[in-house]
Amino acid sequence: MIYQRVALIGLGLIASSMAHAIRRGGLAGEIIGTARSSETREIAREINLCDRITETATEAVQGADLVVLCVPVGAMGAVAQEIAPHLSEGCTVTDVGSVKKAVIEAVAPHLPEKVHFIPGHPLAGTEHSGPRSGFAELFDNRWNILVPTVGTPPEATDRLRKLWEGMGANVDQMDAEHHDLVLAVTSHCPHLIAYTMVGVADDLRRVTDSEVIKYSAAGFRDFTRIAASDPTMWRDVFLNNKEATLEILGRFTEELFALQRAIRTGDGQQLFDYFTHTRAIRRGIIEAGQDTAAPDFGRGPKR
């Protein structure tokens, strides 16, 4: 057991996966959960997601030695303000938000000195959301990035690291600014691009939606999966990681223009070289164990 009482604020994909993973590992004495809507709280009770579901965040954090903020990035500040007066001495507050700099700016000012704020971000997810979408294996062999704030005692960080390791994750540390840039490249921009391409497909009047859907086997299918993610979550990510996202999108547009020009002028060699180069990166990902080389059969069509 690593914490006596863990309070999960927000009960969506990430929080419900944490609840399952914490139980799987026997990592907490008690798991308390709460969510904004009575509907979500009701579902959580029905599926027995936590040991106790409270009506308010204020109640949830009472006596907790770990509080995890699992709400959209844009809602973190208000939640922190609400719970701040009710936090126990020496308790650790962490979050799972996809953006770190803006979350720290929104949350840190509200928290009392007597608690340890250790922002975090598990690099794991699916396109589903809500309390029913979680599963214990979500974090297995995925990375969790911790961004400890200045003055956090190493023991507090170590304890949180052990929790995540107990949930199956590998843990890394970096500073908030670097986190936001790395994530802009590996996650935020790919999402925006996927959303855009799916939107273009839908706009095109000469190709019907049903054709797009019917013939979406490779390529587009992966984009639609990415683009099916929660709109609130992603709105908040882009509004709160503006600088890095816009920088990467600027570079992306430049390179895309260069490839468009190669297509227009028929420069096959440039296309071939570019495509050859990107293959090597894929090989790196397989070697790093973040994916397998096997054809995509786990996700085959329904028969």
Added chain:
Amino acid sequence: MIYQRVALIGLGLIASSMAHAIRRGGLAGEIIGTARSSETREIAREINLCDRITETATEAVQGADLVVLCVPVGAMGAVAQEIAPHLSEGCTVTDVGSVKKAVIEAVAPHLPEKVHFIPGHPLAGTEHSGPRSGFAELFDNRWNILVPTVGTPPEATDRLRKLWEGMGANVDQMDAEHHDLVLAVTSHCPHLIAYTMVGVADDLRRVTDSEVIKYSAAGFRDFTRIAASDPTMWRDVFLNNKEATLEILGRFTEELFALQRAIRTGDGQQLFDYFTHTRAIRRGIIEAGQDTAAPDFGRGPKR
């Protein structure tokens, strides 16, 4: 048995999957294969991919009642020219190229009147290539688009349709120009965009390659899979579907600019509305049976 003797010209992913699927269904009396390089022919013999492997395409097509061109789009014309004098009376020639208008323009002029040319395109693939990458299930529940040329007897088209259905595919017909536009949206542009994003990630000096690889869980990981596809095949696709690809990329860039502006000005509502809209398209794909809603577990990390 639907054909007496099927000749596969080129022995990569598509041809080797066809060989396995034809055998699985008992759809041909005999499968003859050939490839450009002796290395590929050697591997094909070693794994017993076909009933007979010939040194040249000319030999392979002799006596065949079905010839399938399974080479990159840019090589189709030369192969057609080479085999044309050796085709049997009444034989059907088809192809599996990802582009149709340019292939028809390159192949049709070489073929004698006595054969039926029925261009085709199976919408199924993986990022792997070569004779070892094929498997019998590749076409199961996927679409194959046939683009019969003017004057093709319906019996010839029906027979080819039966072959594809026997290999597990659903068969549709459309004209070449429409095919190329639909595919530009659902496959060609998504591939170019994925290649570009992977290239950008690699260019960015402040984020190391190993960081990109390490933290590529969601989003970027799907892009790298797409961007790992064969460079020759994709070079040929873009050079041969220039018009439709450039049109779609133009629209894509426009929409991306609009979303970039929304991020810059902090217009959360526009982002939210856009992301909400694209979710519906995803639902359509799941309902159309081209993917499942299950979290991506078939492709979990190696332990």
